[in-house]
Amino acid sequence: MSEPNMHSSKQHHDFAKEKGAIKLAIVTVSDSRTLESDTNGHFLKEAIAAAGHEVSAYHLIKDDTQEVHRVLMAEGQSNADIVLFNGGTGISKRDNTFDVIAENLEKTLPGFGEIFRMLSFEQIGAGAMLSRATAGTFQGKVVIATPGSPAAVRLAWEKLIAPEIQHLAWEIGR
Numbered sequence: 001m002s003e004p005n006m007h008s009s010k011q012h013h014d015f016a017k018e019k020g021a022i023k024l025a026i027v028t029v030s031d032s033r034t035l036e037s038d039t040n041g042h043f044l045k046e047a048i049a050a051a052g053h054e055v056s057a058y059h060l061i062k063d064d065t066q067e068v069h070r071v072l073m074a075e076g077q078s079n080a081d082i083v084l085f086n087g088g089t090g091i092s093k094r095d096n097t098f099d100v101i102a103e104n105l106e107k108t109l110p111g112f113g114e115i116f117r118m119l120s121f122e123q124i125g126a127g128a129m130l131s132r133a134t135a136g137t138f139q140g141k142v143v144i145a146t147p148g149s150p151a152a153v154r155l156a157w158e159k160l161i162a163p164e165i166q167h168l169a170w171e172i173g174r
Contacts, residue, residue: 022166024048047157063087076140081173084146089146113132124151
């Protein structure tokens with residue numbers, strides 16, 4: 001039996017729709033991509049606009065601890081509701097995104113990484129365990145980090161982020 005002030009998930013989604021357009025910052029972390037070749041940035045810009053939301057900022061940075069930290073701090077002070085990092089979540093020496101984000105998250109959303117890896121496993125098999133995709137809250141924002149492969153970015157957007165985007169922004173703002 002639920003408490004009188006508790007709301008169902010459907011009610012939360014209904015409340016969240018009233019928030020309107022969500023502001024998202026995109027951060028591509030890559031040592032090799034350029035503005036022209038950043039397929040993830042291009043995809044996310046188009047997907048965000050198609051969903052009726054707004055890109056509040058776009059960054060293309062090197063996979064460098066200081067750069068990732070600098071952008072995370074800047075976006076923590078921005079008007080973005082959600083910050084989407086892509087790239088740098090693997091286990092190589094150059095993969096720094098997860099480490100910087102994980103040490104700064106105030107609350108974690110372990111379900112994001114768990115479900116992402118489950119869905120990724122269905123696509124690529126056991127290699128999904130190498131992903132350190134993560135999500136959580138930081139300075140009143142939802143921060144999400146995914147691998148940098150275009151298939152991973154599309155999977156995260158279509159299966160996890162887009163369906164819950166308004167709910168995420170509503171929850172973080174209440």
